[in-house]
Amino acid sequence: MATGGDGMSLPAAFLGPFGDAIDFILHERESVSGGVQIGGPGEILELTGTHVLVSVVALAAAVLIFLPLGLYLGHRNQGEFLAVSVSNVGRAVPSLALLAFFLAYLGIGFVNVATVLFLLAIPPILTNTFVGVRQVDRDAVDAARGLGMNASQIIRRVELPLALPIVFAGLRLSTVAVLATATIAPLANVLTLGVPITEPQTYGDDGQRGAAMVVAVVTLGADLVLRLIERAVTPKGLKLTEHDDLPQRRRLSTNLIRRNKPA
Amino acid sequence: MRALVAQVQLQERTGEDCISNNGFCPDWIVENFDRYIDPFFEHIFLTVVSVGIGFAIAFSLALLAHRLRWTMRPISGVTQVLYTVPSIAAFFLLQPYTGRGNLTAIVALVAYTLFILFANIMTGLDNVSGDVKDAGRGMGLTDRQLLWRVELPLALPEILAGLRIATTTTIGLATLAFFAGGGGLGALIEQQLFFKSNVVVAGGLAVLLAAVFDLLILGLQRVAMPWRRAAMA
Numbered sequence: 013m014a015t016g017g018d019g020m021s022l023p024a025a026f027l028g029p030f031g032d033a034i035d036f037i038l039h040e041r042e043s044v045s046g047g048v049q050i051g052g053p054g055e056i057l058e059l060t061g062t063h064v065l066v067s068v069v070a071l072a073a074a075v076l077i078f079l080p081l082g083l084y085l086g087h088r089n090q091g092e093f094l095a096v097s098v099s100n101v102g103r104a105v106p107s108l109a110l111l112a113f114f115l116a117y118l119g120i121g122f123v124n125v126a127t128v129l130f131l132l133a134i135p136p137i138l139t140n141t142f143v144g145v146r147q148v149d150r151d152a153v154d155a156a157r158g159l160g161m162n163a164s165q166i167i168r169r170v171e172l173p174l175a176l177p178i179v180f181a182g183l184r185l186s187t188v189a190v191l192a193t194a195t196i197a198p199l200a201n202v203l204t205l206g207v208p209i210t211e212p213q214t215y216g217d218d219g220q221r222g223a224a225m226v227v228a229v230v231t232l233g234a235d236l237v238l239r240l241i242e243r244a245v246t247p248k249g250l251k252l253t254e255h256d257d258l259p260q261r262r263r264l265s266t267n268l269i270r271r272n273k274p275a
Numbered sequence: 276m277r278a279l280v281a282q283v284q285l286q287e288r289t290g291e292d293c294i295s296n297n298g299f300c301p302d303w304i305v306e307n308f309d310r311y312i313d314p315f316f317e318h319i320f321l322t323v324v325s326v327g328i329g330f331a332i333a334f335s336l337a338l339l340a341h342r343l344r345w346t347m348r349p350i351s352g353v354t355q356v357l358y359t360v361p362s363i364a365a366f367f368l369l370q371p372y373t374g375r376g377n378l379t380a381i382v383a384l385v386a387y388t389l390f391i392l393f394a395n396i397m398t399g400l401d402n403v404s405g406d407v408k409d410a411g412r413g414m415g416l417t418d419r420q421l422l423w424r425v426e427l428p429l430a431l432p433e434i435l436a437g438l439r440i441a442t443t444t445t446i447g448l449a450t451l452a453f454f455a456g457g458g459g460l461g462a463l464i465e466q467q468l469f470f471k472s473n474v475v476v477a478g479g480l481a482v483l484l485a486a487v488f489d490l491l492i493l494g495l496q497r498v499a500m501p502w503r504r505a506a507m508a
Contacts, residue, residue, distance in 0.1 A: 029371035103443045104485030106450035109478025112464050116297065116471040192361030196451075199468055209363060209454070217370075224367035228360045235359050 033221035036208075044216040050208075051219060056226060063204035063230065066122060066197060067190045070129030074186060078134050079179070082141025086175070087167050095142035102135030107193040111200065120200040132193055133186040140182025144175030173247050180242040184235055191231045205230070299471040308476070311463065315480055318459040321449045322488070325381050326442050329388030336389070337396035341422075351393060358390035362448045366455035380457025384448060388441040395437025399430025428500075435496045439489055446485045 035041075040052030085091040111128045118124050148171050156170045172179070195206040205227050208219035215223070243251075293300040333354075340347040360368075365383040373379040403426045411425040427434075450461030460477045467473040 030368075100443075100489070103440065103447065104482050104489070106447040106461070106464075106478060106481045108450045108461050108464055109474065109481055112468050112474040113478060116469055116474050188359050188361070192363065195361060195363045199465075206363070209367065220367050221371070224364040228364040228368065231361050231364075232356065232359055 029217070029221060030225070032218040033225055036215075036218040036222035037226060043214045044219075045214055048214065050215055051222065056205075056222075059203060059205045059207055059223070060226060060230060062202065063191070063194050063197075063206075063227075066126050066202060066204065067129060067187070067194045070126045070190055071133050071183075071187060073126075073130050074133035074137050075183065078138040079141055082138045082179075083145055083167050083172060083175075086142045086145025087163065087171060089146065092142070092146075095139050099135040099139035102132070107132055107189070108196060111193070111196060115200050120202075122202050125194070125197045125200050125202045129190045129193060133190050136182040136185035136189070137179075138182075140178050140185075141175065144178030144182075145171045147178070148174045173250060176242065176246055176250070180238060184238050187234050187238060188231055191227070191234055195227055294470075294472075297470045299475060301472075303472050304476055311460070311476055311480060314458060314460050314463050314477075315484070317457075318446070318449055318481065318484060321377070321380055321384060321452055321457060321459055322442065322445050322484075325384035325445050325449075326388055326438070328381070329385045329441060329445075330392055330438065332385065333389050333392035333396060336393055337400065338422075340393075340397060341400050341426075347397065351390075351397070354390035354393050357386040360386075362387065362451050363454050366451070366457075370455065375456030377457050379455040380449070380452035380459075383455065384445050384452070387448060388445060391441045391444065392437045395433050395440070396430065399433030399437075400426055402433065403429045431500055432496070435492055435499070439492045442488045442492065443485045446481055446488065450481055 036051040037056050038053065040049050040054070042048070043050045082095065085095055107128075110131060111125070114124050114128050118127075145167075152170055152174065153166060156166045161169065194204045195209060197204040198206045198210045205223045208215035208223035209227075212220055292298075294303055336350050336354075340350050362383055365386065366379060369379045369382055373382055407425060407429065408421060411421045416424065449457070449459050450464065452459045453462035453465055460481050463477045464474055
């Protein structure tokens, strides 16, 4: 049932169920139960805007607080238990249960959803930053100290750049988890892309699939953007060694990591 | 309206008041615990089947990538993209092909485990020291013997670490499987989202399940690797 406008009938027919879903994104239509206009670029953009906003607020807060904390703990080699067990426990708590728990105790709304997403974002950022700094070759840190750098210089100019791949891996994990979980935010009255997904009686299959496609695209897009940012902020000298894919070299570096692990 | 209901004070914990106020009611929990048993086992089913199938696929892929090095990049790229697609989106995008129900849930959950398991198995195999492999070859082991008797046993810590991450992640994601019609504890959470007793019991069971599985695999690790009882995160 290609209900779309003029140009859409061919691709709609070609793509089957997804053609209709794409049509939902591109063209406004009447809701399944009738009476209301749903879908179309206007509504999708609005929902996407809220989706991204609540996610970015949560991620920014998590990065601002827990990236420095991870750097500090990693530098001092303290709090491994905290940094690592936070991630183990965090992984086990289902995002839906976390959201429901907050709803039940604190109520609905933007701030509560942002808080839940913030909590979800913490473990990968904290753990990866800590582990990333810990695996930096101690000889490099000693060399920096020998050059007369103080603690803050060592963290900013040596440990952070060398930890970047692992830090960014954590940031990407957090981002993906947060954007994915923002999909269930409509349960707390925050109107994200989850709206068509949680209200099938109004939006129907096409709406559910259309919104699911947009969620997937937004998430993959965010992941890509973070990869590009990572590439942009990685110092040139580090990129050269990264492309050095010789097994010999990798073995050497993992040996170093192992040697430096606290017993 | 819902906000008002949800914000009702904590003090009223007992009797009908407690239930109508969506409170945390121990009496209700004791009386209604039965209703959590089936979803609990559904949850275990989804987790075990998905991680099991995921492990079989990831293990085969890792052996392939170990043998044919050039396949590693494409495999890890594809599994990573699968991992990035949000589970809820996957549950809906799969439905035209796999319908509503367990199948859709399992396909999506399997796709999620692949990246974690593949990456960990590869790391484990790559971390086996060249000297050890040389020693194995010197003792006359064929490539196949080397793989099964030397490389895989030495890679076990990383492999089992991957299994732990994959399992706890899957238990968490399976709470969303109800979007695919897959049941599990998430379906119960969603049914009475604002009822504290319900949320605490269903969410708590999911966390408990994750903790139990984590400990089981940790135990397996100790049994499987008597030569390194100490270490491991």
